[in-house]
Amino acid sequence: MKFADHxxxxxxxxxxxxxxxxxxxREKPKPVQHEHLSRRDIEELMGIRxxxxxxxxxxxxxx
Structure with a gap:
């Protein structure tokens, strides 16, 4: 039975x-702010350095 039947x-x-x-x-989702990474930061994350x-x-x- 459905909820509305009662x-x-x-x-x-x-x-x-x-x-x-x-x-x-309800709160609307806020726009996502992307983090701008430098080339060196990206290389460190990948493990090159x-x-x-x-x-x-x-x-x-x-x-």
Whole structure:
């Protein structure tokens, strides 16, 4: 059975008024502000600017 089958017509009208009021009061989504990244920031995020390590005679050295 549907929810509306258990209500009178007056109760259904009241419910619809409350629902419409709630929909109008809902906040509209704000426009998304995109972050402008520099080329260096993007490279750091991708991992290009990480230190490179190499094993030299058993020791690990940074290149």
């Amino acid at each position: 209500l009178s017509k007056a109760q259904i009208q009241q419910f619809n008024q409350v629902r419409r009021f709630a929909e109008n009061q 990480r230190d490179t390590y190499k094993r030299v005679g058993g020791a690990v050295r940074r290149r």
